[in-house]
Ligand SMILES: Nc1ncnc2c1ncn2[C@@H]1O[C@H](COP(=O)(O)OP(=O)(O)OP(=O)(O)O)[C@@H](O)[C@H]1O
C-alpha cells in the first residue's frame with residue numbers, strides 16, 4: 001500500500017482576474033520509508049502541494065489518498081474527520097519551529113501525545129525518548145527562547161514524530177538554519193524515514209540539501225516537470 005497517493009491534483013486560488021493555478025494535475029505515489037524532496041523556485045506551488053497532501057488546503061480537483069484512505073476526490077470526501085486523520089497519520093515540520101513559547105521542550109512534545117490520548121506518564125516517557133534520539137537530552141526543560149535554532153527545530157521534529165505518523169511533511173525545515181544544522185536535520189529526516197518506515201516529503205529550494213534522497217520532484221508553475229533520483 002502507498003503511504004501517499006495523489007492523482008490529478010489541482011489547486012486553484014481565487015477566480016476571474018485573480019485566479020492562480022497553484023498546482024496543476026500533479027500525480028505521484030510514495031511508499032512507506034521513502035524520502036522525497038520537492039524542489040522549485042518561489043511561488044512554484046511547493047507549499048500548496050504539501051498543504052493539499054497534508055489535509056490543510058482543500059484540493060480543487062483530483063484525489064488524495066493517505067495510508068490507503070481516500071480523503072479528497074474533487075474536494076474533501078464528505079464525512080471524513082480530517083482533523084483526526086491529520087492528528088493520527090501526519091506529522092508537520094515548518095520553516096519556523098512553531099513551538100509553543102510558554103511550554104518547555106519536553107512539554108511541547110508531550111502535548112502532541114496527550115491530545116492523542118496518551119496518559120501524562122506515558123507521554124512523558126515517550127517524549128524523553130524522542131528528545132534523546134534527537135540529541136536533546138540535556139535540554140528538556142528549556143523554553144523555546146532558550147534553545148538554538150537547530151535545537152528548536154529538532155524539538156519540532158520530535159513533536160512531529162511523537163505519534164509515529166505514516167507521513168511526515170516538512171516545508172523548508174532547514175531554511176532558518178546554517179548549512180551544518182541544515183544537513184543534520186536532513187540526515188535525521190532520512191533516518192526517520194528508514195527506521196520508522198514513514199514517508200517523508202521535504203520541500204526545499206536548496207539543491208545542496210537533497211543529497212541521499214530517494215527521489216526528487218521539481219516543480220515549476222504548479223507542474224511537476226521533472227523526477228530524478230537523489
Ligand atoms: N492563499 C492563497 N491565496 C491566493 N493565492 C495563493 C495563496 N497561497 C499561495 N498562492 C499563490 O499560489 C502560488 C503558489 O504558492 P506556494 O506558496 O505554494 O509557492 P511556494 O513554491 O511554496 O513558494 P515559496 O518558495 O516562496 O514558499 C503562488 O503564485 C502564490 O502567490
Ligand SMILES: [Mg+2]
Nearest residue numbers: 046047048171
Ligand atoms: Mg512555500
